[in-house]
Amino acid sequence: xxxxxxxxxxxxxxxxxxFIPTWHFFSLGSGTLAAVAxxxxxxxxxxxxxxxxxxxxxxxxxxxxxxxxxxIYFHERTFGWYFHFKLLAFVAPLIVVCAAAGAARxxxxxxxxxxxxxxxxxxxxxxxxxxxxxxxxxxxxAVQSWSRSLPARASVRLDMWAPxxxxxxxxxxxxxxCSQAPLFGTDYPRVRISRRADYVLVDRRLLxxxxxxxxxxxxxxxxxxxxxxxxxxxxxxCSKRMVQQVTxxx
Numbered sequence: 041x042x043x044x045x046x047x048x049x050x051x052x053x054x055x056x057x058x059f060i061p062t063w064h065f066f067s068l069g070s071g072t073l074a075a076v077a078x079x080x081x082x083x084x085x086x087x088x089x090x091x092x093x094x095x096x097x098x099x100x101x102x103x104x105x106x107x108x109x110x111x112i113y114f115h116e117r118t119f120g121w122y123f124h125f126k127l128l129a130f131v132a133p134l135i136v137v138c139a140a141a142g143a144a145r146x147x148x149x150x151x152x153x154x155x156x157x158x159x160x161x162x163x164x165x166x167x168x169x170x171x172x173x174x175x176x177x178x179x180x181x182a183v184q185s186w187s188r189s190l191p192a193r194a195s196v197r198l199d200m201w202a203p204x205x206x207x208x209x210x211x212x213x214x215x216x217x218c219s220q221a222p223l224f225g226t227d228y229p230r231v232r233i234s235r236r237a238d239y240v241l242v243d244r245r246l247l248x249x250x251x252x253x254x255x256x257x258x259x260x261x262x263x264x265x266x267x268x269x270x271x272x273x274x275x276x277x278c279s280k281r282m283v284q285q286v287t288x289x290x
C-alpha cells in the first residue's frame with residue numbers, strides 16, 4: 041500500500057493536518073533561498089563524512105540518502121505528510137550533525153557559517169513560538185523542578201485528566217509514577233495503575249484528594265503536590281516503566 045501510488049494514504053495521515061515545511065527540519069529560519077541552503081548543508085555533510093571511518097560514513101550516507109529519498113516520495117503523495125514528518129524528524133538531525141562536522145573542517149569560514157546558521161535557526165524558533173505558542177504551560181514545565189526536590193525513589197500518583205498524565209509523567213521522570221485512571225485507548229505509553237503512592241500530583245481544578253494529608257508541598261496555577269496518607273490500602277505499584285499498548289487498526 042505504501043508504495044502503490046494508486047492506494048490512498050488517508051488512514052496513515054496521523055494527527056497532522058498537512059505537510060510541515062521541509063526547511064523546518066534542517067534548523068533554517070525560513071524557506072527563503074531554501075534550495076541554496078539545502079545544497080550547502082548537503083555539501084558540508086559530505087565534507088563531514090569524508091574523514092569519518094569508512095563503515096560509519098557509508099552507514100550514515102545510506103541512511104541520509106534513503107531517508108531523504110523516501111521523504112521526497114511521500115511529499116508527492118496525498119496524505120503522505122505523516123511519513124514525510126517521521127522520516128525527516130529522524131534523518132535531518134543526522135544530516136545537520138554531519139554538516140556541522142564538515143563546517144568544523146573549514147576553520148574560520150566554518151565558524152562563520154555555523155554562527156550564521158545558528159542565528160538563523162534562533163530567529164526561526166522565536167517566530168515559531170510567537171506564532172504557535174508553547175506546547176506546554178509554564179506550570180507543567182515547573183513540575184520538573186518539583187521532581188528534583190523529591191527523593192529519587194519516591195512514587196507519585198497522578199490525579200488529573202488522563203491525557204495530561206503524558207506530559208506530567210515526563211516531567212516526573214526521576215520518580216515512579218502511577219494513576220488510578222490512566223490513559224487507555226491510545227498507542228501512547230501509559231502509567232501503571234495504583235492507588236497507593238508516596239505523593240499525589242493534583243490538577244488544581246479538582247478538589248484535594250481525600251487520602252492526601254496536610255497542605256500542598258508545592259503548588260502553582262496548574263498543579264498541587266501533596267503527601268499521601270501512609271494508611272492508603274493496597275500495594276504501591278507505581279513504576280518508571282510505562283505500559284505500551286497497541287490499539288491502532290493500521
